[in-house]
Amino acid sequence: MRWYPLARKEFSDLSRSKGLRLFGLVLIISSYFSIGGPAYVADALGPNQIIAAFQTPVTLFAGFAAILVSYRSVIGECESGSIKFVSGMPQRRYEILTGKIVGRTAALCVPLLVTFVFVSLLGVIQHGIFSLSQFVLFSLLSILYVFTIICVGTAISAVANTSLQAATASFGYYILFILGWIDLLSYQVFSAITGTPVNPLEPPASELLFSIHRATPIGAYNVLTNSVLDVGNSASWVTGVIADQLPNITSNALVVGLVFDGSQSAILATPLALGILALWISVPLLVSGYVFQRADLA
Amino acid sequence: MPALTISDLTKRYETETAVEDLSLEIETGEVYGFLGPNGAGKSTTINILMDYVRPTTGDIQILGYDPHDDLVDVHQRVGILPDRFSVYGRLTGRQHLEYIIDSKGAADTPEKLLARVGLEGAIDQQAGEYSRGMQQRLALAMALVGSPELLILDEPFTGLDPHGARAIRDLVNEENERGVTIFFSSHVLGQVEMICDRIGILHDGHLISEGRIDELRSDAGVEATVSFVVSDLSKRLVDAVDSLDSVTGTTTADNRIDVQVRDDTARIDVLATIESAGGTVETFSVREPSVEEIFTAYTGDR
Numbered sequence: 271m272r273w274y275p276l277a278r279k280e281f282s283d284l285s286r287s288k289g290l291r292l293f294g295l296v297l298i299i300s301s302y303f304s305i306g307g308p309a310y311v312a313d314a315l316g317p318n319q320i321i322a323a324f325q326t327p328v329t330l331f332a333g334f335a336a337i338l339v340s341y342r343s344v345i346g347e348c349e350s351g352s353i354k355f356v357s358g359m360p361q362r363r364y365e366i367l368t369g370k371i372v373g374r375t376a377a378l379c380v381p382l383l384v385t386f387v388f389v390s391l392l393g394v395i396q397h398g399i400f401s402l403s404q405f406v407l408f409s410l411l412s413i414l415y416v417f418t419i420i421c422v423g424t425a426i427s428a429v430a431n432t433s434l435q436a437a438t439a440s441f442g443y444y445i446l447f448i449l450g451w452i453d454l455l456s457y458q459v460f461s462a463i464t465g466t467p468v469n470p471l472e473p474p475a476s477e478l479l480f481s482i483h484r485a486t487p488i489g490a491y492n493v494l495t496n497s498v499l500d501v502g503n504s505a506s507w508v509t510g511v512i513a514d515q516l517p518n519i520t521s522n523a524l525v526v527g528l529v530f531d532g533s534q535s536a537i538l539a540t541p542l543a544l545g546i547l548a549l550w551i552s553v554p555l556l557v558s559g560y561v562f563q564r565a566d567l568a
Numbered sequence: 569m570p571a572l573t574i575s576d577l578t579k580r581y582e583t584e585t586a587v588e589d590l591s592l593e594i595e596t597g598e599v600y601g602f603l604g605p606n607g608a609g610k611s612t613t614i615n616i617l618m619d620y621v622r623p624t625t626g627d628i629q630i631l632g633y634d635p636h637d638d639l640v641d642v643h644q645r646v647g648i649l650p651d652r653f654s655v656y657g658r659l660t661g662r663q664h665l666e667y668i669i670d671s672k673g674a675a676d677t678p679e680k681l682l683a684r685v686g687l688e689g690a691i692d693q694q695a696g697e698y699s700r701g702m703q704q705r706l707a708l709a710m711a712l713v714g715s716p717e718l719l720i721l722d723e724p725f726t727g728l729d730p731h732g733a734r735a736i737r738d739l740v741n742e743e744n745e746r747g748v749t750i751f752f753s754s755h756v757l758g759q760v761e762m763i764c765d766r767i768g769i770l771h772d773g774h775l776i777s778e779g780r781i782d783e784l785r786s787d788a789g790v791e792a793t794v795s796f797v798v799s800d801l802s803k804r805l806v807d808a809v810d811s812l813d814s815v816t817g818t819t820t821a822d823n824r825i826d827v828q829v830r831d832d833t834a835r836i837d838v839l840a841t842i843e844s845a846g847g848t849v850e851t852f853s854v855r856e857p858s859v860e861e862i863f864t865a866y867t868g869d870r
Binding site: 359568 | 611615618619620621622639641642643644648650652653655656658663667668670685692694707710749804
């Protein structure tokens, strides 16, 4: 636990950031206005539509905030010279990365959880009481998602030589693997590999396509939260997943149950999405830890 | 046991060698000044001691530990005031110190530490609002956390006014009286003279001279100046002084003669010569060569 004082310092420092308060405000507004939507969502989820309203704001805005708070966490300190205090403490370099990740995740979770509680209370007034157990599970998965993105951002920051490099890599990651993945790039990747174009309105029964679709943190998070909301096995947005399963509506969601008729392999099992997040946590950290351990910090 | 031993240390970057074959030893309880112009390799050496930067070759022992393999043990026992640092602008002085105190598991209090550096009045002010001198004092307070056995101070006088420099000197003396070994780099040479037991002069990555200040002064061949105020100052008297072997030059103004001598003992010869030439010395004063002149003598023609 030699990383704990650094985590506490990171938390204290980041908690005083105006940007974090702005993020909290954006998350509250976007989550509140995401409640409701089409009538079929209310019909399918009842009061749990309040929980579902957090899915898109968390993936897009909290994901963006996670990148913002992490991409300069190491290289920024190397450039300013404050890393000399941190790395002058009795702790190993992997403990520096651990302290930064834990502290920054904790700081970002404050506005995240405040949003969940505040918007849920507003939602309860309009839509009634939702499932508390599903709410808690959804919140834990959201924390895990933010933690994953912060691990990726911190890993990039630890291997970058300049803040510009870190910014390019981190925001590139956000655009490719978060913002554009679910509805565009996952299809492009599948087409590039197989040569088969994807029509998401009538997706092929390809385990590879569905695997690629959920192979990023956002895809895995959607699979897990859709499972918590009990709407089906899919990496798509909850609204599209519900719509796709209605007789008179088609959507671009890729829903396992609608394509594979129960014959899909274990690779698309919902719990494996936790393994995808674990990979996005461990691989960047192992690589960056190896590089950071050998790097000159001044 | 030496507090610090550096053996054959070399650090090469892609296009330059920052430090080459550096060896030095600092005894426990010593105040050692590491001098050199900007770019000489002082900060690189300190960065290697703190494991911020890895050496290309060479061995280091700090308090009997290897700075890389035994990093936790070393950093637990060493206080560092780094060069070119930046504080955390949103955190207060108190929070900076709480972080270091927690990290080292020390029993210190932020109040007492900041009082030692004269910052107690700004303890709950954000460090981003501190002046550069205040930030330097805060960093020094951070270095003192946990009563370190070795203090490494990299350019501690940077950004300080005379009062701040005095505060640093007093703290160095206090810590040294407690038995702490102090290794610091500086190019503010006047300050060095006041607090160092020994100095090492680094130039272009090489240690070109090392020793007590009086030893370096003697080895460098830098002359002291003795000024005599003489009644009846005559040309014959000046010529007689000029002809002495231990005198390298003279200048006169009114009834004062400034004599450049090779060593301190020469002034006795000069005094006798003045009196035998019919002069009467009213007063005299000796100005030893400064560390700056010694430093220039060692590095000027390189």
